[in-house]
Amino acid sequence: xxxxxxxxxxxxxxxxxxxxxxxxxxxxxxxxxxxxxxxxxxxxxxxxxxxxxxxxxxxxxxxxxxxxxxxxxxxxxxxxxxxxxxxxxxxxxxxxxxxxxxxxxxxxxxxxxxxxxxxxxxxxxxxxxxxxxxxxxxxxxxxxxxxxxxxxxxxxxxxxxxxxxxxxxxxxxxxxxxxxxxxxxxxxxxxxxxxxxxxxxxxxxxxxxxxxxxxxxxxxxxxxxxxxxxxxxxxxxxxxxxxxxxxxxxxxxxxxx
Amino acid sequence: xxxxxxxxxxxxxxxxxxxxxxxxxxxxxxxxxxxxxxxxxxxxxxxxxxxxxxxxxxxxxxxxxxxxxxxxxxxxxxxxxxxxxxxxxxxxxxxxxxxxxxxxxxxxxxxxxxxxxxxxxxxxxxxxxxxxxxxxxxxxxxxxxxxxxxxxxxxxxxxxxxxxxxxxxxxxxxxxxxxxxxxxxxxxxxxxxxxxxxxxxxxxxxxxxxxxxxxxxxxxxxxxxxxxxxxxxxxxxxxxxxxxxxxxxxxxxxxxxxxxxxxxxxxxxxxxxxxxxxxxxxxxxxxxxxxxxxxxxxxxxxxxxxxxxxxxxxxxxxxxxxxxxxxxxxxxxxxxxxxxxxxxxxxxxxxxxxxxxxxxxxxxxxxxxxx
Numbered sequence: 302x303x304x305x306x307x308x309x310x311x312x313x314x315x316x317x318x319x320x321x322x323x324x325x326x327x328x329x330x331x332x333x334x335x336x337x338x339x340x341x342x343x344x345x346x347x348x349x350x351x352x353x354x355x356x357x358x359x360x361x362x363x364x365x366x367x368x369x370x371x372x373x374x375x376x377x378x379x380x381x382x383x384x385x386x387x388x389x390x391x392x393x394x395x396x397x398x399x400x401x402x403x404x405x406x407x408x409x410x411x412x413x414x415x416x417x418x419x420x421x422x423x424x425x426x427x428x429x430x431x432x433x434x435x436x437x438x439x440x441x442x443x444x445x446x447x448x449x450x451x452x453x454x455x456x457x458x459x460x461x462x463x464x465x466x467x468x469x470x471x472x473x474x475x476x477x478x479x480x481x482x483x484x485x486x487x488x489x490x491x492x493x494x495x496x497x498x499x500x501x502x503x504x505x506x507x508x509x510x511x512x513x514x515x516x517x518x519x520x521x522x523x524x525x526x527x528x529x530x531x532x533x534x535x536x537x538x539x540x541x542x543x544x545x546x547x548x549x550x551x552x553x554x555x556x557x558x
Numbered sequence: 559x560x561x562x563x564x565x566x567x568x569x570x571x572x573x574x575x576x577x578x579x580x581x582x583x584x585x586x587x588x589x590x591x592x593x594x595x596x597x598x599x600x601x602x603x604x605x606x607x608x609x610x611x612x613x614x615x616x617x618x619x620x621x622x623x624x625x626x627x628x629x630x631x632x633x634x635x636x637x638x639x640x641x642x643x644x645x646x647x648x649x650x651x652x653x654x655x656x657x658x659x660x661x662x663x664x665x666x667x668x669x670x671x672x673x674x675x676x677x678x679x680x681x682x683x684x685x686x687x688x689x690x691x692x693x694x695x696x697x698x699x700x701x702x703x704x705x706x707x708x709x710x711x712x713x714x715x716x717x718x719x720x721x722x723x724x725x726x727x728x729x730x731x732x733x734x735x736x737x738x739x740x741x742x743x744x745x746x747x748x749x750x751x752x753x754x755x756x757x758x759x760x761x762x763x764x765x766x767x768x769x770x771x772x773x774x775x776x777x778x779x780x781x782x783x784x785x786x787x788x789x790x791x792x793x794x795x796x797x798x799x800x801x802x803x804x805x806x807x808x809x810x811x812x813x814x815x816x817x818x819x820x821x822x823x824x825x826x827x828x829x830x831x832x833x834x835x836x837x838x839x840x841x842x843x844x845x846x847x848x849x850x851x852x853x854x855x856x857x858x859x860x861x862x863x864x865x866x867x868x869x870x871x872x873x874x875x876x877x878x879x880x881x882x883x884x885x886x887x888x889x890x891x892x893x894x895x896x897x898x899x900x901x902x903x904x905x906x907x908x909x910x911x912x913x914x915x916x917x918x919x920x921x922x923x924x925x926x927x928x929x
Contacts, residue, residue, distance in 0.1 A: 400894065400895060400896045401896060412580075416580050416581060417581060418580065418581075418583065418584075419583055422583050422584045425584060425619050425623065426580070426584075426615055426616070426619050428619075428622075429615060429618055429619040429622045429623075429651060430615070432622060432651040432652070432653075433618075433647065433650050433651045435653050435654075437651075445894040445896070463580075464580065464614040464615050488650075491646065491647075491650055494643070494646065495643040495644070495646045495647045495650075496643070496647070497643075
């Protein structure tokens with residue numbers, strides 16, 4: 302289980318997100334603390350998902366550093382980096398469940414690859430993981446046989462298979478009905494409260510942000526950098542600029558001053 | 559990672575101790591209960607976590623199974639004796655799953671499966687004929703000027719099934735020509751009839767192999783591509799979008815593709831015939847001491863125009879089959895990503911089966927009509 306220390310679980314330092322010479326975001330500096338639910342928000346095209354890919358080591362920053370448990374992700378050897386990344390679970394936007402495998406096989410694969418457990422023990426853990434997301438008895442179903450909300454939760458069961466210290470969610474509530482979305486938010490809160498898992502969410506679903514977020518980061522597409530960092534309620538009360546205000550109040554109005 | 563037990567007054571107290579991590583095998587609650595061998599019947603299970611170190615899913619799995627075991631054996635399980643975070647997780651794992659999409663996975667009996675297979679085969683045949691009818695109607699509409707031809711789709715499909723296919727058709731038909739000539743060289747030499755190798759190669763290529771090999775290549779290339787293109791459009795709801803605008807996907811997507819491949823196949827076949835005969839000539843000249851002139855005269859004497867025309871006729875039929883099978887399987891694609899792969903596979907299978915079948919029918923008809 303993750304332990305409370307002063308070392309941030311993740312941190313970015315002067316991070317620049319770029320595709321070749323096209324800079325999406327620059328000067329990103331922030332820490333994510335253990336047990337925190339940290340939401341990255343911003344408009345479409347502001348580089349939210351790109352930032353996520355940098356944090357989980359899928360993309361190498363063109364400038365700046367990403368630190369995991371205080372260690373620069375890209376100064377590590379490949380094996381060390383892979384070991385660090387195993388402590389992270391990711392729930393992708395389109396679930397990314399492996400469509401030719403049953404739910405049980407989806408959850409079992411990472412356990413099979415990265416632990417020395419017997420098949421029998423793996424099956425027992427798989428049953429627990431599926432039960433935790435409310436999918437008891439759905440072991441032998443294929444992803445296309447269950448509803449979208451259930452697919453999301455199955456993907457969450459897979460993301461938590463190796464008991465990660467950090468869980469990433471890329472727009473978890475997109476495409477879900479309000480009840481399923483709320484159920485997923487609850488699940489995220491439960492995971493944090495019971496397991497003290499650090500959770501990083503990319504989202505622009507306001508309801509969900511105000512339900513779960515401890516702190517939020519706003520990526521500003523106009524200035525091409527972060528323009529707000531803090532609890533969402535504080536940001537709504539004291540928005541640093543017009544766009545943060547409009548985003549958090551879902552309005553086109555000017556800020557009332 | 560150990561479990562101690564204590565028994566008092568009908569309650570079995572389960573005491574997990576030490577560090578619980580996923581790198582060791584998990585204890586089994588049934589074995590734990592059996593080992594405890596309580597003196598009187600157990601009525602309840604409680605927990606004592608005072609000796610517990612760090613833990614992860616291994617402990618949770620054990621607790622989850624303990625609760626399940628308790629329910630199965632009608633025992634009271636006191637989860638309130640667990641620390642808050644563990645009790646919450648155990649409660650979460652006991653939440654009732656929704657059964658909204660649960661479906662029976664029973665396998666039907668042999669006879670029932672046979673019946674279902676027959677019904678499916680019937681449906682398949684009806685679907686193919688219906689699709690053929692739709693495509694023909696659309697084609698007629700275009701020919702009489704009532705429908706609109708999508709020339710751009712046609713052009714792209716024609717290019718990908720002619721110019722882009724030339725390299726592979728060249729290699730395969732050259733090799734087929736070589737192989738037939740080798741066969742002929744070995745067999746005909748026994749009778750001292752090496753001279754007839756050119757007849758064998760040209761008759762074989764023109765009547766059968768040129769069209770057949772080209773058609774099989776194009777089924778794998780173009781037929782599969784059609785199925786994949788239309789299949790991913792189906793998955794992406796692009797075909798639904800066409801229909802909501804009142805645009806017939808048959809006119810828009812299918813007819814231009816079929817027309818392109820029907821036009822492409824005879825051209826490719828003619829090309830394959832020439833290349834195959836050249837391949838045969840290479841073997842004849844190098845292995846059988848025939849001269850080029852001998853080879854060509856040996857070819858031109860017995861071979862008649864109708865041999866070539868039958869090959870071309872076959873190519874037209876095969877082209878139609880490739881286009882129809884590819885487009886039909888594409889249009890029949892289900893709505894998830896893996897369905898595209900299935901559509902592609904079945905386009906190739908359907909295409910090759912129908913091509914070989916058509917080949918047999920045409921050969922039989924040609925034999926009866928003596929052409």
